[in-house]
Amino acid sequence: MTEQPYDQFGGAEFFSSLVAAFYARVATDPILRPMYPDDLPAAQRRLELFLAQYWGGPQTYSDERGHPRLRLRHNPFTIDSAARDRWLALMHEALSEQDLSPELESQLWTYLVGAAFAMQNVPDDPYGIPAEGPR
Numbered sequence: 001m002t003e004q005p006y007d008q009f010g011g012a013e014f015f016s017s018l019v020a021a022f023y024a025r026v027a028t029d030p031i032l033r034p035m036y037p038d039d040l041p042a043a044q045r046r047l048e049l050f051l052a053q054y055w056g057g058p059q060t061y062s063d064e065r066g067h068p069r070l071r072l073r074h075n076p077f078t079i080d081s082a083a084r085d086r087w088l089a090l091m092h093e094a095l096s097e098q099d100l101s102p103e104l105e106s107q108l109w110t111y112l113v114g115a116a117f118a119m120q121n122v123p124d125d126p127y128g129i130p131a132e133g134p135r
């Protein structure tokens, strides 16, 4: 069997370390913390299992949660560009603490940036017209 990216990244240990470093930051973040549930360790585990599965690791995420439907699962949260950028900033810090080769780091980062932009569900208004519209 060809080696999955999951193994190249370092398997379960890597995804656990990355996501722990990310959630340690979410825990005190003024924009993100209020969006997350009280049970932060449970949320941490969901992201960890999802990323492990996405990169070719065990299918535990889907066994427990079903089809990811990530965009749908993010609908309850107001994700504007500020929330998106904060999520990415914390993830970037978490990623920079890991010990990946530049190639793997850039592969993972490119994916995370694309995914985070796809999760934004409140668009920016380039014209700055108030949301309630003109009177």
Ligand code: HEM
Pocket (backbone or CB within 6 Å): 032, 035, 036, 037, 042, 043, 044, 046, 047, 050, 065, 070, 073, 074, 077, 079, 083, 084, 085, 087, 088, 112, 115, 116, 117, 119, 120
């Ligand atoms: C763009 C900024 C983002 C914000 C503000 C955000 C916020 C949230 C929040 C508040 C939750 C609920 C926590 C929970 O109960 O699990 C959540 C869940 C989750 N997020 Fe995000 N998220 C963002 C981007 C992403 C990205 C880029 C990914 C994947 C690469 C992702 C993957 C997940 C997963 C897998 C879950 C758990 C889904 C479930 O099984 O219920 N999120 N997110």
